Amino acid sequence: MSAKADVQLHDFTNIFSLSGKVAVVSGGSRGLGLHAASGLLQAGCSKVFITSRKAKACEEAVAALNALPTQGKAYSVPADSSKIEEIERLVKEVGKETDHVDILFANAGATWGAAFDETEEKNGWNRVMDLNVKGVFFTIQKFAPLLEKRATTENPSKVIVTGSVAGIMVGSLGANASFSYAASKAAVLHLARNLAVELGPRHILVNGIAPGFFPSKMANGLMEMAGGVETLAKQSPNGKVGQPEDVAAAVVYLSSRGANHVNGDTIVLDGGKIWGQAKL
Incomplete structure (x- = not known):
């Protein structure tokens, strides 16, 4: 083969x-x-x-996205991703606007914090598992027909969880x-690997992404309890916590042709903090 x-x-x-x-x-x-949607x-x-789940939040997000100087359009379709009937309704609503889907970012999630002896079933366990695991599986399952519609070996559809x-690593412990x-x-x-x-x-x-600390409504309280943004940034080898561009870029990459040979992998977005723990 020639150099050319x-x-x-x-x-x-x-x-x-x-x-x-x-x-x-x-x-x-x-x-x-929302960071990822902006990047997409x-x-x-x-x-x-x-x-x-919240219609008002969806509408506000879509209004902000549609104010961006892009050629695309954002659509609001509120749904509770922890309930299969709501996922099925979501697929039907999306199907009214498009006959196919190229990219599914299954990102909906919830958390719960409590001491071991105080963790309870309904909210402390079932709610989290229903949204973070069951909801992700059935969102992918129900969207599969739309994801398959135009997918080929050279132009595969992409799912990111x-x-x-x-x-x-070990998550938060204690109180x-x-x-x-x-x-x-x-x-x-x-699940993504399977x-x-x-x-x-x-x-x-x-594929999956595994973020570390990113300022957000869900993470801000825990970040404060862990010492705040400045303290957490110092604990990371690259000296920072996650920024919106970091997650948006990872999702765009995994959604693009550049990741057509990446399958069943996890991109860790923590600045190397997992490996930095070895110094402690």
Whole structure:
């Protein structure tokens, strides 16, 4: 093979472009989901469907997204991703606007903090597991027909699930322990590996992200209890906590042609803090 042939890369300047793609983001009205939705639109998606349990929050998020200088459009479809009938309704509503989906960011999640002896079943365990694990599985299952519609080996659809570093290392313990959250995030990352093998032949690639600390409504309280942003930044080898661009870029990458050979993997977004613990 000649050197000239070796340097020829197919349309590489656009390898991270999402031009014309259709995306669905659960838990998309705030935090990591909203950051990702912004990135997906700015990377070229033509349609981004935002869903979360609260209709007002979805509408406010969509209004902010549609104010961005992009060619795409955001849509609000409120739904409770912990309930299968609500997921089925979500799929039907999305289906009214598009005959296919290229990208599914299954990001909806909840947490719960309490001491070991005080953790209770309904909210402390079932609610977290229903949304973080069961909801993710059935969201992917119910969207599979739309994800398959235009998917091919060279143009696969992409599914991304939100795990956490708490699902890789030990999560929060003590008075605000997050046993169900940590277990759920370990489960959803392993679910992604299993679905990568199951859905790969159907031209659907499945990967996970495992964020560390990112300022958000869900994480801010825990971050304060852990010493605040400045303290947490000093604990990370790269000297910072997560920023909106960090998660948006990871989701855009996994959604793009640049990740067409990435399947069943987890991108850890913590600045190397997991490995930095070895110094302590």
